[in-house]
Amino acid sequence: xxxxxxxxxxxxxxxxxxxxxxxxxxxxxxxxxxxxxxxxxxxxxxxxxxxxxxxxxxxxxxxxxxxxxxxxxxxxxxxxxxxxxxxxxxxxxxxxxxxxxxxxxxxxxxxxxxxxxxxxxxxxxxxxxxxxxxxxxxxxxxxxxxxxxxxxxxxxxxxxxxxxxxxxxxxxxxxxxxxxxxxxxxxxxxxxxxxxxxxxxxxxxxxxxxxxxxxxxxxxxxxxxxxxxxxxxxxxxxxxxxxxxxxxxxxxxxxxxxxxxxxxxxxxxxxxxxxxxxxxxxxxxxxxxxxxxxxxxxxxxxxxxxxxxxxxxxxxxxxxxxxxxxxxxxxxxxxxxxxxxxxxxxxxxxx
Amino acid sequence: xxxxxxxxxxxxxxxxxxxxxxxxxxxxxxxxxxxxxxxxxxxxxxxxxxxxxxxxxxxxxxxxxxxxxxxxxxxxxxxxxxxxxxxxxxxxxxxxxxxxxxxxxxxxxxxxxxxxxxxxxxxxxxxxxxxxxxxxxxxxxxxxxxxxxxxxxxxxxxxxxxxxxxxxxxxxxxxxxxxxxxxxxxxxxxxxxxxxxxxxxxxxxxxxxxxxxxxxxxxxxxxxxxxxxxxxxxxxxxxxxxxxxxxxxxxxxxxxxxxxxxxxxxxxxxxxxxxxxxxxxxxxxxxxxxxxxxxxxxxxxxxxxxxxxxxxxxxxxxxxxxxxxxxxxxxxxxxxxxxxxxxxxxxxxxx
DNA sequence: CTGTTAGCGCATTCAC
DNA sequence: GTGAATGCGCTAACAG
Numbered sequence: 001x002x003x004x005x006x007x008x009x010x011x012x013x014x015x016x017x018x019x020x021x022x023x024x025x026x027x028x029x030x031x032x033x034x035x036x037x038x039x040x041x042x043x044x045x046x047x048x049x050x051x052x053x054x055x056x057x058x059x060x061x062x063x064x065x066x067x068x069x070x071x072x073x074x075x076x077x078x079x080x081x082x083x084x085x086x087x088x089x090x091x092x093x094x095x096x097x098x099x100x101x102x103x104x105x106x107x108x109x110x111x112x113x114x115x116x117x118x119x120x121x122x123x124x125x126x127x128x129x130x131x132x133x134x135x136x137x138x139x140x141x142x143x144x145x146x147x148x149x150x151x152x153x154x155x156x157x158x159x160x161x162x163x164x165x166x167x168x169x170x171x172x173x174x175x176x177x178x179x180x181x182x183x184x185x186x187x188x189x190x191x192x193x194x195x196x197x198x199x200x201x202x203x204x205x206x207x208x209x210x211x212x213x214x215x216x217x218x219x220x221x222x223x224x225x226x227x228x229x230x231x232x233x234x235x236x237x238x239x240x241x242x243x244x245x246x247x248x249x250x251x252x253x254x255x256x257x258x259x260x261x262x263x264x265x266x267x268x269x270x271x272x273x274x275x276x277x278x279x280x281x282x283x284x285x286x287x288x289x290x291x292x293x294x295x296x297x298x299x300x301x302x303x304x305x306x307x308x309x310x311x312x313x314x315x316x317x318x319x320x321x322x323x324x325x326x327x328x329x330x331x332x333x334x335x336x337x338x339x340x341x342x343x344x345x346x347x348x349x350x351x
Numbered sequence: 352x353x354x355x356x357x358x359x360x361x362x363x364x365x366x367x368x369x370x371x372x373x374x375x376x377x378x379x380x381x382x383x384x385x386x387x388x389x390x391x392x393x394x395x396x397x398x399x400x401x402x403x404x405x406x407x408x409x410x411x412x413x414x415x416x417x418x419x420x421x422x423x424x425x426x427x428x429x430x431x432x433x434x435x436x437x438x439x440x441x442x443x444x445x446x447x448x449x450x451x452x453x454x455x456x457x458x459x460x461x462x463x464x465x466x467x468x469x470x471x472x473x474x475x476x477x478x479x480x481x482x483x484x485x486x487x488x489x490x491x492x493x494x495x496x497x498x499x500x501x502x503x504x505x506x507x508x509x510x511x512x513x514x515x516x517x518x519x520x521x522x523x524x525x526x527x528x529x530x531x532x533x534x535x536x537x538x539x540x541x542x543x544x545x546x547x548x549x550x551x552x553x554x555x556x557x558x559x560x561x562x563x564x565x566x567x568x569x570x571x572x573x574x575x576x577x578x579x580x581x582x583x584x585x586x587x588x589x590x591x592x593x594x595x596x597x598x599x600x601x602x603x604x605x606x607x608x609x610x611x612x613x614x615x616x617x618x619x620x621x622x623x624x625x626x627x628x629x630x631x632x633x634x635x636x637x638x639x640x641x642x643x644x645x646x647x648x649x650x651x652x653x654x655x656x657x658x659x660x661x662x663x664x665x666x667x668x669x670x671x672x673x674x675x676x677x678x679x680x681x682x683x684x685x686x687x688x689x690x691x692x693x694x695x696x697x698x699x700x701x702x
Numbered sequence: 703c704t705g706t707t708a709g710c711g712c713a714t715t716c717a718c
Numbered sequence: 719g720t721g722a723a724t725g726c727g728c729t730a731a732c733a734g
Contacts, residue, residue: 004444004447004448006710006711006712007711007712007713008710008711016720016721017720017721017722018711018712018713018721019713019714019715019721019722020719020720020721022712022713022714023719023720026713028713028714029719029720030719030720031719031720032719032720035719035720049444049447051404051447051448051711051712053404054404054405054408054448054710054711054712055711055712055713056726056727057405057408057711057712057725057726057727057728058711058713058725058726059713059714059726060713060726060727061712061713061714061724061725061726062713062714062715062725062726063713063714093400096355096402097355097402097726097727176698176699179698180696180698180699182698183696183697183698184696187538187539187655188539190541190542191541304538307699327713340699340701341699342691342693342699343693343694343696343699344694345531345534345694346534347527347530347533347534348527348658348691348692348693348694350691357726357727357728358727358728358729359726359727359728367704367705368705368706369705369706369727369728369729370704370705370706370729370730371703371704371705373729373730374703374704379729379730380703380704381703381704382703382704383703383704386703386704402727402728405726405727405728406727406728406729407710407711408709408710408711408712408727408728408729409709409710409727409728409730410710410728410729410730411710411711411729412708412709412710412730413729413730413731448711678729703734704733704734705733705734706731706732706733706734707730707731707733708729708730708731708732709728709729709730710727710728710729711726712725712726713724713726714723714724714725715722715723715724716721716723716724717720717723718719718721718722
């Protein structure tokens with residue numbers, strides 16, 4: 001059983017003081033060649049394990065309070081972005097031994113202007129770090145430029161953005177998500193039946209990056225695996241329930257051989273509810289994320305399965321990694337930036 | 352943002368000392384009516400959050416070392432019980448700021464005598480707590496009686512045993528596992544095809560409790576959901592690869608209409624490898640747990656999916672909860688005793 | 703019964 | 719550059 005090394009022990013073994021070891025471990029302050037060599041010799045083989053909680057106790061003494069800003073899309077309770085928010089809050093609670101002052105700035109995920117406003121309000125606000133929900137590419141990039149200038153670290157949740165330098169990015173592998181959706185829809189729908197990939201009708205802005213990747217991976221799956229399947233693509237309205245009902249009725253009326261519907265976004269319950277109210281049954285329906293609405297449909301049997309991207313854990317990890325960075329100056333290499341992807345049926349839905 | 356309450360803060364608000372608050376929070380020592388009332392009044396509304404890590408720092412000072420015994424079945428590297436062992440080790444590492452001295456006593460999961468020997472050797476051994484892998488009912492019960500007499504707390508991993516009083520039991524819901532296996536096999540195998548449930552041939556001892564529950568739930572699923580499916584049950588040898596190959600060949604020769612094989616144990620790869628070497632393809636094969644062997648088969652495409660019971664997390668939680676109990680005298684109510692059940696296909700298998 | 707004290711691992715500050 | 723001193727939240731031991 002490898003007992004945990006303490007800074008004091010390292011100091012004793014290396015013949016230096018605890019302060020010096022701290023300086024070596026976290027690259028703070030200057031250390032002489034000899035001291036560095038001595039400490040590294042001790043560390044050679046054994047490994048020192050960071051502990052945010054015990055560090056926090058000491059850290060809190062002087063640095064009275066950390067201010068962390070969070071800017072993510074707003075969302076109904078229990079829906080996708082709200083689950084991310086919950087994970088972030090859990091992170092603040094778990095690390096409550098820090099003095100964290102947090103402030104949430106929400107924006108409308110379908111309105112780039114509201115995103116711009118939100119980002120404008122935090123770009124120059126005094127803070128220790130920022131958690132950003134990546135939705136609009138250009139707006140996010142501009143925010144990051146401004147944060148970089150101020151040397152304010154930031155983490156992304158839900159997706160990455162090229163040409164930015166976040167401390168970390170927590171997301172699910174979208175290609176895997178798309179392929180998995182295809183694999184399940186193909187496996188669960190009888191051979192010979194057609195499939196539809198449902199995407200929301202864009203309201204003014206371009207389709208979100210994640211959806212686009214998932215969609216492409218879904219479609220690629222079939223030729224890549226030698227599957228002969230007719231795949232349709234259809235758009236649905238995200239605003240009116242009645243509109244979805246009639247859109248579905250007319251689409252399925254025109255394509256009577258459709259056996260399954262894949263919904264590439266997390267408001268999959270909109271489709272399930274519309275199918276139910278249209279009196280259409282017998283289709284395989286798959287969607288994304290265990291939101292309240294989706295979980296209800298799975299329980300009711302109108303949604304067959306969900307692919308879970310663990311939004312809560314994305315939020316939790318974001319907080320953990322930002323604290324790690326603030327204390328030690330390096331990202332936490334033990335946290336997986338790509339989250340596991342789970343599949344949830346009625347039979348393994350948690351109560 | 353609800354800031355974390357500290358014992359000192361509570362003490363100040365209640366007009367008592369930190370020592371008294373500690374006594375109230377953890378039910379240690381005697382406290383007067385007035386002090387109790389004052390502290391509870393402060394606690395009313397707000398909630399105090401335990402922090403194992405910061406407690407550990409103080410705890411370590413006097414109680415020099417905790418001795419935790421672990422008795423679980425031995426297992427090949429990367430197989431089911433080895434994943435539980437890894438989770439336990441991770442727990443020891445995560446809580447390395449405790450002085451934990453651990454000792455593993457392994458036994459043969461197919462040999463009740465070896466289990467008895469293992470349990471005999473720990474029943475009277477000096478220790479703070481015990482982690483037990485529940486395999487043999489009678490032997491475990493006897494061990495628990497002896498531990499109860501000595502007031503040594505214990506936790507179970509993998510399953511529960513009636514008439515024992517563990518601090519906690521970490522396992523997956525076996526009924527859900529069985530139903531989920533049935534749901535997936537039914538959904539993925541073309542209608543009209545038959546299914547086989549494969550169980551290992553018992554080697555002298557009775558079938559493990561978990562397998563029995565899963566098996567029953569699997570079989571019940573079909574009538575319960577109005578599914579007309581022919582379900583066979585077949586045993587296979589767990590010792591010789593060639594034996595499995597010929598058993599499978601002869602079974603499938605006799606039942607040419609079989610379309611899928613459900614393997615109710617975590618050495619599912621034995622079946623996949625046998626199918627491969629028998630030159631049999633085109634069957635849907637489902638199994639349990641992301642062990643090294645199973646993961647390889649999923650990657651190779653000879654195993655379609657796995658139901659993951661998170662053995663590592665069972666082990667990790669076991670350690671966490673035992674430490675919580677040793678420090679605070681109560682089980683950790685924030686840890687879910689029933690672990691989530693995941694489904695893993697090639698497309699969402701982690702690299 | 704209860705307040706006080708000491709000290710755990712740690713990060714910081716400040717003489718040297 | 720570096721060691722010693724301080725104090726964070728917490729618990730155990732002890733004196734009253």
